Amino acid sequence: MGDATDATGADGQTPSTGILASQLQEGVNELERPADGLALSGLSAGLDIGFGPLLMAVVATLAAGVWGEPTLELALANAYAVGFLFVVIGRSELFTEHTTLAVLPVLDGRASVRSLLRLWGVVFGANVAGAAAFAGIAVVVAPAYGIADAAAFEAVATPLVAHDSSVLFAGAVLAGWLMGLLSWLVAAAQETVSRALFVWLVAATIGFTHLPHCVAGSVEVLMGVFTGVVEPSAYARFLVWSTAGNVLGGVVFVSLLKYGHVVRGGD
Secondary structure (H helix, E strand, O other), X not given: OOOOOOOOOOOOOOOHHHHXXXXXXXXXXXXXXXXXXXXXXXXXXXXXXXXXXXXXXXXXXXXXXXXXHHHHHHHHHHHHHHHHHHHXXXXXXXXXXXXXXXXXXXXXXXXXXXXXXXXXXXHHHHHHHHHHHHHHHXXXXXXXXXXXXXXXXXXXXXXXXXXXXXXXXXXXXHHHHHHHHHHHHHHHOOOHHHHHHHHHHHHHHHHHHOOOOOOHHHHHHHHXXXXXXXXXXXXXXXXXXXXXXXXXXXXXXXXXXXXXXHHHHOO
């Protein structure tokens, strides 16, 4: 797309051409990383993001019968955001970021579709493996420490599997859209504090609305599976439709639109 600068404009904001240039370069770097490095980073992200759902279960246990539903929902949404802060600020590989980030070099002719699919496959597999491992640890450790119980795991898991496939898919499209916007906003931010604010804003929105995120949601639903309140088949359905919706939302509503409007008529 030419030699766009990522310098701030006269108003102190990063211009859209600068954001795209930054996203393109980062995407190329990720696509060129060795598979083992991607896998380890993806595993770390799957593990780290689990602290959000775990904290949700802790809050649900401690606040049961004490807080009203609106207060509890707000607290759970903020707890949910913690895992995303750990992952995004910590620069681990999260699949739903790459559904946007890694598509851009392909659109710009700097990378192949094959390299994109390789990245997605490695990161997605590692994310889900990390999420499953964390969920397994959480359902053993949390009750033993008396900080969460089976009812809390059920309360966290069931909203994500309560809808039919079409509704699940539609919600996942919105979640993928938001995650794509998160990647774009983080690239535009100048400081860690502002990046953290964007992460919190987007993640808390996803948590408050119970939109399905395929990785964080895997931790939530698998905690229900491992405690026997959710069927494994329900998790499989969740994973398929949430992943498909997250990809579509990130690619169509962020990658294609942002790339198009910057390249065809940006700053």
